[in-house]
Amino acid sequence: MDILSQLPQQLINGLTLGGVYALIAIGYTMVYGILFMLNFAHGEIYMIGGFAGWWVLHLLSSGNRLVMHAALVIALMIVGAMAVSGLVGVLSERFAYRPLRQAPRMNALLSALGVSIFLQNLVLNFQGAKPRFFHVSALIPEGLRVIEVGGVVFSFMRGLVISVSFLFMGVLTYVVKKTKMGKAMRATAQDIEAANFMGIDTDRIIVMVFLIGSALGGAAGTLVGMLFTQVDYYVGFQAGIKGFTAAVLGGIGNIFGAMLGGIILGLLEALATSLFPSAYKDVVAFAVLIVVLIFKPSGLLGEPMREKV
């Protein structure tokens, strides 16, 4: 097969993946920007979002038919996933990370690792090891199942994933840049103590950051669930690494870097799948991660970090 002729197709696939990675990466980068903590459990929050979306779909359909309009179901799936994931994120902050605010960073990281293992096995115990399948056919409007433009296959679901993820990125950009809360977030990320002295309730900001980041992660989980029509307890692990890679690639701590990093990683991965055997497709993300961390740990948009002596 000619790689060039596949390019437009891979571009679409890459953008789809990229949008998802960007949504996940935002959660990592927002938390890191403020707490300098790698939230290891973020992948599981994504996975839980997938399960939440599955449950909404499951509860809103009887047999293969939906009890309400498909668009409404899709919206409810995304909102439900965001709510559940957001809640889990906030709870984990409250119980696992907040007590460690002053502790050495390694402790917080280990605690996050603990949360990750706990959540993953919690889902394993209560949802089982078998994947849950999304019966999405009823969600897709008739006639829009597959759109083909000049040999490029553009499925409805890909369109949905791309538009929803880019919509969320736009909203987040607005919130961070234009609202009062966004200003408080940026201040907290620059200097948490100073922000505190200026009357910003930084605890509340941190909760908000976990809420937003986790909600976006949850939305990504559900979108991917719809796209690949399944979710299982183990998907968070890979997604977590991909999201983190995207965050690092863009420059960790930088929200726009996370978006950019996600999209680039998605495109790279889509290209790689046409070059390498599929068993090794995940190696691309790992390789990108390792290369970036070793040669340019500040990423594309991040500022170099220097320890104050």
Place this chain on the structure above:
Amino acid sequence: MANVFLEWGTRRSHRVTFYAAAVGLLIALPHVMPDNYWLRIYSMTGVYVMLALGLNVVAGFTGLLDLSYVAFFGIGAYTFALVSSAQFDVHLPFLIALPAAAFITMGFGLALGSTSIRLSGDYLAIVTLAFAQIFKLLLLNLDQPVNITGGVNGIFGFDPIVILGWRLMSPVAYSYLIWGAALLAIVASWRLKKSRFGRGWEAIREDELAAEALGVSTTWMKLKAFAGGAFVAGATGAIFASFQDSVFPNNFDFPQLVIVYCMVILGGLGNIPGVILGAVLLTVLPEFLREYGAYRMMSYGLILVVLMAIRPQGLLGSVRFLVKGQRRPDKDETGVLRASTDLYYGEERKEDETSPLHSAGHRVVLELERVTMAFGGLTAVQDLDLRLREREILSVIGPNGAGKSTVFNMISGIYPPTEGAIRYEGRGINGLKPHQVARAGIARTFQNLRLFTKMTVLDNAKVGQFCRTRAGVLSILFHLPRFKREEAETEERVREILALFGARLTGYRFDQEAQFLSYANRRRLEIARALATDAKVLMLDEPSAGMNPQETLEITGFIKELRDVHGYTILLIEHKLNLVKTISDRVIALDYGRKIAEGTYDEVAGDERVIEAYLGRKKTQTEEPEQA
């Protein structure tokens, strides 16, 4: 915090008893196991003890979050599998296959470490995690096009172990082999911990930059920890493979990593008895809780979260009965309470009026020539010339942000200057790493105290001697004469230095953790630590910051003594101008990164530009600038 067991283990008679008891126990235990199933659990416990101890070197001693640790375990196991099975029809004898597995794994550890070791904390964790995932992908997929790893099915059916013609087959024999190796790992851990390596690693864990500035070659030491951990994991992997008589990718997966981490953390990172206890508990307990097996991993996650929140030091960290009783400082030998003021101000040193006037030498020891340091657009220091002469106290003063600390950071190699030359004893030292600068003979303290807070006073100072000692792994593991000689010398030297500070850093304080010292004593310990590097040039960054007037007077006298009596050459940053006035031979004033005045204190203090820098443009020539 001194540990009774460790303390206890250092006395010869006790040590012999300890080894005898341990060997006796290991011989007896396999025979009291109720059945083969429990014998197997017993052997697996030994495997986990080894694994946990290896991880303890990396994550516990050194504080490196190495998430590829279990991959090393796997590399050892698969190496063994490939060289003693029908897979490639290679059949090396066990006594060659085992070290081969260990050394090959160590090679992987070195290779991986050298690419990622300079990444800090979370970055290292995530990169090693990525390596581990690649390893797992390879294990699963390298069954095609050539079958190397056997894919999901793994490799099984290994040659039986033959040691000196004796075939090792029975479960009891395996338990002897495994626990014998575990005992070696325990002794090796112990010896490493109580050596310059152990102290260097701990210093890195506590404060990497301070360790580097004190002469610990941090990159190399971290690499050694990484390689050491890989070596133990590799050897354990080989033994495990032989014991299980098969290897599967699943044996080396993420959950396995979590289990080993939980063992190390449960016992207490760096705490050897604790880690052993953790390994035993987490291998044996699940056997009793088998009906709740489904919740095993879930509870491991909870264990991690809860431990980090309420007991990050682990089960055995700072347990009362393991910690040596400390005498209260405010009681004398008879137990009578003394007033604390007695203790601190009672033994005031007599002002020696007739102390011989020192004479600063003329030889230039340290020279900065047109040195510039720019951070992006900000030039912190510009075209600075500075000459430090032998046995001189040269003070650097200037308002906040004048670039004083940057000067120190450039000399000590933390920031490489953008332009200019730094020479020490005629030799160019720019471009040297901080630990090389320290070894060359320039030691420093930090303005914002960077002690190794969880290490004892004695160990803090001993870290300073790291760069003066040479003992390597073999010396340490086998307690060769060189190691013993160096340890004795280090101990003596460090006690000598701490004695300079009188009761403040000696006696019961030797075994006190630095975090429990008063602020002034921490400053003193920073100086002691710098002295312990056997430096000739001392750079003291605000040694009197945070001290009350009484303590300031005392430290002033002490710094003077360092020069007059002990012949140190001293570069000093200080804001308290009374102190500067009392002891400086010369003073340099910086403002906005440029030298604005140089000369005796009076010359500099009278300089208009200096007055302007401190007090602003208004003319106040008659006033002396007050403490900034």
